[in-house]
Amino acid sequence: MIDNLPTYISLTFGLTTIVTLLLFTWTIRNSKSEQTQKKTMPIFIGLTIWLSIQAVLTLKNIYNSETNTFPPKIILTGILPTILTIILLFVTSKGRQFIDSLPLKNLTYLNIVRIPVELILFWLFLNKAIPELMTFEGRNFDILAGITAPIIAYFGLTKTKLSRHTILIWNFICLGLLLNIVLNALFSAPSPIQKFAFEQPNIAILNFPFSWLPTFIVPIVLLGHLTSIRQLLKPKY
Template sequence: MLQAGFIILTLIVSVLLLLALSRITQSAIPDEAGRKKFLLITGVAMAAWLVYVGALSIKGVFLVTTFPPRVPLLLVLPLFAFTGLFFGSGRFKNIITQTPASWPVYFQAFRIAVELLLLMGFKAGIVPREGTFDGYNFDIVIGLAAPLVGYLAFRKEMNRPLLLLYNISGLATLATVVFIFMSTAYAPAIWHKPQGIANLGFGLFPYTYLAGYLMPVAVFMHGFSLVKRKRQQRATAQ
């Protein structure tokens, strides 16, 4: 049930991303041939990444908890590099411009499902209590707040202070969660635990989609929202 939950959530998030991108590119890429090519490349790239993460996980690559840490090097850093490239390159300017500013906020609601799966993982004995909302992980609050913030921040004019507070808070909670999972995996003694979570199975397929896909998607959405906010603020000031 837990494994199926991670797989299903990963697929749902992927489908929603592609559906949203399909809608956005209708105005961002007017040329039909160019639009179809862009969507095809994006879909293939997403599928290739998920296969890459799954293959390494099945081989047990992430069960090794010696330094250098493999999860950040092989999963997190490549996606963060893509995030920086996306926002720093002018090639995706139209995508950002044509995306409704509320969408990245509403999308964060998927984190509710993530937190419920983590709680199930704790009950199954492969996730530390500290990594759930029964411990020190308050990320579910960000997910629960997403619909409300999405509505209030864009009810009339953009509520920039609320949007900034939400995104900074969301990134802060993610940073806390990353620290919890990294420390319980590579330095379990900090939490007075005999072994890391990777040795309990959380370094296996499909649980690695948390660090290798779902968490970076949440970071990407926060970055998207902040960049969109800044660009709209500049446009208003001109």
């Protein structure tokens, strides 16, 4: 836990994490495949267990102790498993069947969670838990993805006023915004790979509940963009 951090910041982030979980569950439940729909509850339980594991690791100060180890502990036991899971979904036939059945509209609406995330990051900066470069006053413009997501979802996928090409470009741009903040966050966190923000490092992601950002929320958003891009690149019959 971060000392002297206002309680409302942690509570708001915890709520944002729950909303992310529910939105992803909603996306699976609305799949066009009955087989995928049946996986809703097992996936929900699995993700809840994953969140619990990450909570235990941070509450026991596993991530914010001995930060000079390589690779950083949060990458090894928090981020790498999620990346491997995403890769597995794309390289296996059952994984591709799963992601291809997810509704594009729901995946797009999922990006709304990036709005509260960016507000929370700004609050964390004001409380000296992350550097300014991780906020919209610095190098982070990820909030634009959250603001435009409902517009793209409604006009592009409900009203079909936008072309698939336009939606594809939006996904690529928002994916770039996501990768930008991910790299800035990793390289500003206390570790052997830290490159900047030494005067005010990114200590938030090493503490509860904010470790859920790189170990859960970011992977879910990343999966959403990669899945959307795959679906949009496929020929439409």
